[in-house]
Amino acid sequence: MLGSIAKLLELYPDAKVVVEPSADPDDYNFLIQDQWVTIKKDHLSTKEKFLLSLVSQDNNNKSINNNWWNFLVHESDKIPSEKSNVRILQFEVQKLESDDRAKEWLNVFVDTFDDVVDSFWINKYTGILIEKETKTNMDKLEVQRMIQLIDSDFYTKSRVYVGQFWPINEKLPNIFDMERQLFHKSLEMKDNVNNLSTVILDFLIEQNLKNTDMFKSLKKKIDIDSKTTQMINALYKCDSNLTKTAKELFLHRNTLLYRMEKFHEQTGFDLKDRDDLVLCFLLLK
């Protein structure tokens, strides 16, 4: 195993063996053979982080003696007896002052939901809340508001991935595997509260496209500057409505049209065409 760490350090030259896990939120910590290793998060893909989280001993997973957790991570086949559908909210909380504060934080978070089945920390920063489906579940925006509120009282910086509602059966652990990966991906996104809809594009691109030579070459060839980035984002956001887009960009409509034509000439992609626009939007990811 020591050999594996050496090999790992070779593959990731900036990885470090450390005495204690780094508190820097930009670092990713994991425990191998009772040694802490830390790597800068931005040097890892979502997939790699997910894999590491599985092999790392850190998870304290073993010490989490919770029926739900054991079921969700395939440790136990015992299906929790719960009739209604549930959704799983995964959260990461940075800048908590102490373990006591972490407890209080979770209590306050739980209190904002109507019908919580279970909630627990799975390590120092991350935790799980399982909520029943009712008629009054909070939507993503409402969760975001509550998180902002709690963060302002605790001086924390939190992120939440709001899962979908699922029936509780033997498929749920597999679904949860996927939701965990989506949660990991969501930690890199701009908004602090995400769900399947907000993460899926970034996730798929990273999984399937981002590191392909085609995608990389295309990106290089087009060489999108920040003005063009803004234009493409705005067009996408405004559903290709030129008047709205021009307003959003504080441009005259004709100036916008001129820039789109210039882009067309230079790259061959016509931003007025829906498919071309979507492709360019994906290239920005």
Next chain:
Amino acid sequence: MVEIDLNHIYKRYANAEEDNYAVSDFDLHIKDKEFIVFVGPSGCGKSTTLRMIAGLEDITKGELLINGKYENDTAPKDRDIAMVFQNYALYPHMTVFDNMAFGLKLRKYDKDTIKTKVDHAAKILGLSEYLDRKPAALSGGQRQRVALGRAIVRDAPIFLMDEPLSNLDAKLRVTMRAEIAKLHQELNTTTIYVTHDQTEAMTMADRIVVMSMGEVQQIGTPKEVYETPKNKFVAGFIGSPSMNFFDVHYKDGMVTDNGGLNLKVPEGRSKILDDAGYNDKDVTLGVRPEDIHAEGAMEETFPEATVESKVVVSELLGATSMLYSKVDDTEFVAIVDARDYHEPGATVRLTFDLNKAHFFDEKTTDAIE
């Protein structure tokens, strides 16, 4: 007494590419009790900058000084800062009192101190009668006031507000704007207020920081950024409706475009252009809608800056009216006296007051001064 220095601050998010800074070279000295407004379009880096001051985002490069002390690495809870966010959510199951008191309870203040602080804040905000109510029994404005109250009880000398009014309807926004201004005078806090609404910036700020794409475009009083914008972006962003821009050719004291404009530039202004070496060059001409006139008196003063134009769309707005007009292919907006209202299709003679015009370098978009 607090002063804040942001010295050449940069922010790059962990997942961003090498040279992709969300904020670059942000440099600002904030004076005690000043009301600073960050304004700019979506994604320009306003919140990122604010969150770096609050300690919620790390500063990639540069230094943050509060009262001369280096604060880059201070934990958020240890910075004497209160923050008000965009969403005025409250804990639904807690009373107004408890909502305001909660942060203090977490900080282990004793009961009496908490009561004094909450009562004081409630009095300032006119909420004393509502302290026992739950949020559901409050109006939108009252809820927003409780959100402010949650910040006031902290007695922090620095207030950071990130678009606190953006979720309110237009009428309430105007009331709350006045309320926040009043609050600032009463509490004497140093305040940084983020908005993408230039009207909000113009009416509330001591000084405005106009941002675009992560970079500061101009810092100045509302009057300064309005009257002497440093570049075309600031000129177009500040003021409503926006400044009209014309791509023109300047030669021997005249500006012309392909679309039918042919205007004489007053001597004082043409001298500036000549001295800066712009004779016989393409420049961008900027004229605010209120500097285009329909009265005959103006035409007498500036006969060579008058054009015959066609009204495309017109709106009557009380004392003034807006004429969206066209000269050949050149479109622009004029705000004129209500008496000079014209129906679409009408032909009007409009005079450009080029003494108040702005000229920008066509390539750099910097103002020519």
